[in-house]
Amino acid sequence: MRGAGLALVALLLALPARAATQQEVEESLTCQCGCGLTVHACNHLQCPSGEPMKQEIAERLARGEDVDTILAAFRTRYGEKVLSAPTFRGFNWLAWVTPFAAILAGALGVSLVIRRWVRAPATAPPAPPPVAEELRRRLARELEDMDRET
C-alpha cells in the first residue's frame, strides 16, 4: 500500500517540465518592492519593481532567451534574493534535500521501531501480572464507556 503511494510520488516528481512561459519566469522571481510576493503575484498599482520586471521578461522571451539566461540576468542585477526559491547548488542544495532526508530518516526509524515492536512478543513475552492489571483497567474503562453511551 505504502509502496504504491511512494511510486505515485516518484511518478509525479519525474513529470517533465513544460516549456517556459512568461508566468513561469515571473513566478521564479521575487518582486523587489517589499511585498514579499513573486513578480507574478505582485499587483501593486504601477509597482516600481514588478511592472518593469514583467516587461523585461516579456522582451527577453520575445528575443528567444531561455529561462536560465533570464534568471541569471536578474540575479546579476539584484543578487540571489531575487530568485523566489533557492538554487539547487552549493549550500542552497541543503534547503531542498534536508526535508526529504529528514522524512526518509524518520520513515526508516519508524520502520525499524515497528519491526522491533512486532518481534518483541516472540523474544520477550510480557510478565502476566501487568497484563492482568492492564486488562482489568481496560475492562473497567470499557464498562465505563458502555455505561456512558447507553
Next chain:
Amino acid sequence: MAELGRLAVCLALLFAAYGVLAGLLGGIRRRAHLARSAEHAAYAVLALVVIATVILLRALLRHDFTLEYVAAYSSSTLPTQYTVAALWGGQKGSLLFWSLLLTLFTTVVQVQNRERNRALMPYVTATLMCVAVFFLSLLVFVTDPFERLPVAAREGADLNPLLQNYWMMIHPPSLYTGYVSASVPFAFAIAALASGQLGDQWMRSVRRWALFSWAFLSLGNLLGARWAYEVLGWGGYWAWDPVENAAFMPWLVSTAYLHSVMIQEKRDMLRIWNMVLVLLTFALTIFGTFLTRSGVISSVHSFTQSGLGPFFIGFLLFVLLVAGGLLAYRLPELRTPAVMESFLSREAAFLFNNLVLVGIAFAVFWGTVFPVLSEWVRGVKITVGPPFFNRVNAPLGLVLLFLAGVGPAIAWRRASPRNLRRAFTGPVGAGLAAAAALAVARVPLGYAFATFALGVFVLGTIVQEFWRGMRARQAMLHESAPRALGRLVGKNRRRYGGYLIHVGVVSIFVAIAASNAFRIEAQETLKPGDEMAAGKFRLRYERITSDENAHLSRVAAEVSVWRGGKRIATLAPEKRFYKKPQQPTTEVAMRSTLTEDLYLVLGSYDPPTGLVTLQAYVNPLVSWLWLGGVIMAGGTLVTMWPSAAERRAPAFELGAGRVPAG
C-alpha cells in the same frame, strides 16, 4: 483611566507571579490550600486583565488620542467595528488580548477541575500563570499599551487599511484562540511530568482542549486565507508567508497529536511521543509569535513588528529547556512496553501519518528559517518563496491524503488479507474509476489528477464506514436507515465526527489542487465598451465611477460579465485610497460559484480617458476551500458534542460552593 489600566496590568503581573510560586509550592509540598490560593490568584489576574482590556477598548472607542496606542492604530473616522478590531491590530493591544484569552482559559480550566485532577492542578495553574507572567511582563516593562503621548495627537494615524476588512474582525481572534488554548494541553503535560502522574488521566482531561485549540487553529488559518484572497488581490489565498507558516506549523503538529493520541488510548503506546507533540505544539505557537513580531524574517504581516524578538526567543528557550528537562527526567517512567503485531495495522498507518505531518511541519520550518541560515553561513540573502514550499509539500500532501484513506479503514493490530480486501476493494475501485474518468476527461497527469483520484479513494473509505455501520445497526436493531445513521454517529461521535472532518479535508485538498493547476489569468487595458475574454466568460468594461467620504475615496470599474451571449453578472472591482495612512488598497470583485470564482482586480486606471487595466482570474473550485472549512467545523462539533451521559452527569459542577474562601 489609562493610569488605572496600567495599574491593573501591574497588579495582574504580581498576582500571576504569586500564582506561579504558590502553585509550585502547593504542588511540590502537596499543600492543598496553597494550590487553591494559586487558583484564586489566577481569578484575580483574569479580573485585572479584563479591567485593563475594557479600559483600552474604552479609550479606543472614545478616540482618546492622548494614548500612543489609540493614536497609532485608530482614528476618529475609523468605523466602529474596526475600532474594536484595533484592540488586536497593533502589538501592544494584541499582547493584552493574548493575556486576556490566556487568563480566561485558565479560569475555565480551574472551574472544570475544582474537584478533579487535584494532584495536577497546582502545576497546571503554575504553568499557565508562568506564561501569563511572560506576557504581562512585556506589557509592564517593555511595551506599555497605556503609554501617554507627550502631546495628545489631534487625529489618529489609523488602522492599516489592509486590516480594515471584516475577515480581520474574526481571523486574528480565532487564530489567537487556537494559539492560546494550546497552552492548556501544554500545562497539563508539564503538570503530568512535574507531578509524576504520567498515566492517561492528564491526556483525557485535555482531549477537548486539544481539539478546541486545533479547531480554532484550523479556522484561523482558513479565515486568514479568506482574508488574503479578498484583500491582497493577487488571485491566491496562500503565499507561504513566514507568518502564515507560523500559524500552519502548530496546526500540523496538533493534527499529528490528535491522531497519535488514539494509539495511546487504544494500545497504551507512544506516551513519550504524544508528550513531545503537545510540548512542541505550544513551543511552535511561541515561535510563531516570535516570527510575527521579531522582523527577522520579512513578511507581509509586518503590522506588529517590533523589537520584541529577543524576549520571545528567550521565553522559547526557557520553555524548551524546562519541558525538555522534565521530559528527560521522567523518561524511564514514560517508557511502556510497546507491542505491535504488524506493519499492516492502523497503528502503523497512524505512525506514518504522524511522520508525514511532523515532516511537513519540519519542511515548512526549514524553509522559513533557511534565509536566516543562509545569511549566517554564506552572508548571502536569499528568498525561500512559494515555489519551494509548493514543490516540497505537494508530494508530502499526497502521501498524507493517501494515508487519510488507509487509516480509518485498516484494522487495529493486524490486518488480515481478508480484512484488507474487505476494507479496500470498494475505495480502491472508486479511486481507480475516478482516475479512469479523469483520464477520459483529459485531465493532465499531475498533482491535480492524483489529488482528485486519491480524494475519491478517501471518500470511498469514509462512505463505506458510514454505510457498513448503518447497515449493521439496521440488521441488528431493526432501525430505519436515517435513524440508524443518526444513532451510529451519535453513539460514536469521535469516530464519525473525525470522518466528517476528513471529508472537509478532502474538499480542501481538491480546492487547492484545482485552483493551482487550472487557474486561468487574463490582463488587458480597456476603454469603456471594450471586451476581454477570461476563460468561458466575456467581460465588458462599461464605465468608471468614483466617490469619496471622510475616511476614504474610491474608484471602481463597472464590468458586465457575459457567458454564452447572456449577461450573468455585474462586477465592480475597486481601488480605495485611505486618507490617514495614505495608502491604496485593492477591493476585489468576485462572482463565486461552486465550480469557479471569477475574480476581478482593477489594476491601473486613468479617469480622463476612462482607460483601465483589468486583471481577471478564473479560479476553479476555490469555494470548496471554504466549504471544506465548514464541513470540518461541523465534524469538530460532532466530535466535541458531549454525549447524553456526559450531559446528565457533568464532570464538574458549577457553583458547587464547596470551595472555602481564602
